[in-house]
Amino acid sequence: MTVMTTDLIMHGSAGTRVAAELRDAILAGTYPPGTRIRQEDVAGRHGASRVPAREALRLLESEGLVKVVANTGAWVTSLNLAECEEIYQIRERLEPLLLRLNVPLLTPEQIDGLDALAHEMERSDDVETFLRLDREFHLSCYTEAATTMLHDTVLRLWNRTQPYRRAYTTVFRSAGDRSAHHEHHLIVSALRRGDADEAERVLASHIRRTRLELARHPEIFDAPAPQPTRADAR
Amino acid sequence: MTVMTTDLIMHGSAGTRVAAELRDAILAGTYPPGTRIRQEDVAGRHGASRVPAREALRLLESEGLVKVVANTGAWVTSLNLAECEEIYQIRERLEPLLLRLNVPLLTPEQIDGLDALAHEMERSDDVETFLRLDREFHLSCYTEAATTMLHDTVLRLWNRTQPYRRAYTTVFRSAGDRSAHHEHHLIVSALRRGDADEAERVLASHIRRTRLELARHPEIFDAPAPQPTRADAR
DNA sequence: TGACGCTCGATTGGATCCATTGTGCGCCAT
DNA sequence: ATGGCGCACAATGGATCCAATCGAGCGTCA
Structure with missing residues (x-):
């Protein structure tokens, strides 16, 4: 064929x-x-x-x-909980750096776009939409700096946790969401002022808070598929 | 065949x-x-x-x-200088974290081994030996924590800069070496005391100093091979 | 009846062959 | 003599075929 x-x-x-x-x-x-x-x-x-x-x-x-x-x-x-936490720890160190490098390069128009994304995210109640918007919000902050390797590394980390972000968002609704939304706006605000230090701080604690909340929901990582041996995959 | x-x-x-x-x-x-x-x-x-x-x-x-x-x-x-600096910036964020995670797990025997490596490095005058010992010193600090992804990421970063570490070590001898040796001993000392914060700080500035020195030797990155087109590779 | 071993099937890994593509050289025209 | 065009070669990409390996199920024996 x-x-x-x-x-x-x-x-x-x-x-x-x-x-x-x-x-x-x-x-x-x-x-x-x-x-x-x-x-x-x-x-x-x-x-x-x-x-x-x-x-x-x-x-x-x-x-x-x-x-x-x-x-x-x-x-x-x-992933198990420990591995997922490891990824979030890495992100907690890398993304603030990546954001800092982008702060002086983001245009006001781009920041408006981020603001719009943050608001749209607050209005969304669908899980898939939320996932997409959240991912887009964060990754859109990183597009301007010419840091290929850092960007790729961060992207891979996001990808690896994607299924668990989905599970987490599905299971655990709207309690920590308010904090997340607030933090998104704080980031936008710091970007507007060009305050790289503040942007770093807020993003780091944003990621850190998510990691700590994840740790309180270990049931997400209880093997959903019974680790099939050979004859399956439908 | x-x-x-x-x-x-x-x-x-x-x-x-x-x-x-x-x-x-x-x-x-x-x-x-x-x-x-x-x-x-x-x-x-x-x-x-x-x-x-x-x-x-x-x-x-x-x-x-x-x-x-x-x-x-x-x-x-x-790599060009900018890309190499990017890698060092990433390392500056990741390796302190990785070191911190290892601090409570390193045994006194392992720390003695690190100390020995640091001293051996001071005595070595061969470039290849220095490269090998330096790499071994740093990576040996990271073996205990069960952080697969972080460890792999850091290893990849080391690998990518390896040819330029070689060039740098060859071209630029013994001026910054004293600082490097001193910092290695400071790291060992912090590890002995179990002082994770201090270990992080010293390692971060160790990497940072190297990055800044690299930036003062851009000639290392002047394309050595004339980027051959197709018929070569002997 | 349960545990061990063997054979067969399903699936992956690798080698060879063919198609495709990019490069370089030579030819022709100006 | 030089620049542009085209053809031939060399190296990569992919498909098919064969070998190697793992797992599952069956049969046998304790």
């Missing part, structure tokens, strides 16, 4: 494309943590052979989204 | 093994930044076909050690 749909200019190998699509699917929640991923499925679903499929799995493994066991198979990575 | 030397128990796919060997070669300076890496060479040199070779290149790309251009080839990543 050598289809090779030329509906779009190929810019990068198929493995990269498959990895991107699979990444999106994992982040969207299509494959929850613990799900088995077979190479042939991936290949078939994305119109490629098993070679780029395997390449994609290896790439996602190096991003931490997938765990590949030799001669056995690939599974969507699960 | 299906050799498949069974001289060692295969624990993980060949792609992973090839990646590890190639990584070591790059870190050892065998392939300086800008060097073209052909899949067939890698395959031949490591007793595998081009499939695992390509897999290895993709893995190293995701670690930032190699840049793969679609349909064109792979090159060892070069």
Whole structure:
């Protein structure tokens, strides 16, 4: 089946494309943590052979989204509470730095956009919308500085915790939300004033507070899928 | 040529093994930044076909050690001064955290080992020995805490700057060395007292000082290899 | 009846072959 | 002589085929 749909200019190998699509699917929640991923499925679903499929799995493994066991198979990575807290600790150190580097570069228009996102987030009651807006709010703060590696690192951290952010947001509603919304506005305010120190402080405690709240809900990490052995992945 | 030397128990796919060997070669300076890496060479040199070779290149790309251009080839990543400074800024935030997490877990014996390393480093006058000891000193501080992701992230950052640490150490001798040695002993001292705050502070300024010194030697980053196009890599 | 071992099936890993693409050299025209 | 065009070669990307390996289920024996 050598289809090779030329509906779009190929810019990068198929493995990269498959990895991107699979990444999106994992982040969207299509494959929850613990799900088995077979190479042939991936290949078939994305119109490629098993070679780029395997390449994609290896790439996602190096991003931490997938765990590949030799001669056995690939599974969507699960995190336990400790690992998730570790990620939040890393974010607590890195994102304030990234934000600081962006403070002098953000335009008033961009800050208005952030403000709008913060308000839209307050009005949203749908979980998926909230997740999307929250992610967009934070990552939009980081777009201006030419810090490729820092940006990529932070993005990977966000991606790894995505399923648990979803679970957390679903289970635990509206109690800490007010604090989060308040902090978002404090960040916008600090950005407006160009106060990098304050922006750093607020963002650090924002992330820290979320980590502490996560720690109070360990049930989120109780293995949802019974870590299937081999014959499954529907 | 299906050799498949069974001289060692295969624990993980060949792609992973090839990646590890190639990584070591790059870190050892065998392939300086800008060097073209052909899949067939890698395959031949490591007793595998081009499939695992390509897999290895993709893995190293995701670690930032190699840049793969679609349909064109792979090159060892070069850094400019700004990118190198970015890495040091990230390290300045992450390594103090990692050190802090290890402070309560390091045994007196391990700290003695660190002290020995620091002294050995002072006596060494060979560049390669210094590089090895310095790397070992710092990374040995991080072995106890069960923080996989943080540890991996830091390791990747060290790897990416390795060629430039080498160049820096070669070009710029013994002026900042005294400060570095002093700081190493201050770290050991803080570890002995279990003073996490002080250890963090010293390590942060240690990394920061190195970054500032790097910035005073931009000539290190003047493209050494003339970024060869396609036919080379000997 | 339960535990151990063996065989078979399903799935991954790797090698080879073919398609695709980018580069460089040479030729032709100005 | 020089600049632009085109063809040929070399290296990458992908598909298919074969080998290797793990797991599950069955059968046997204690």
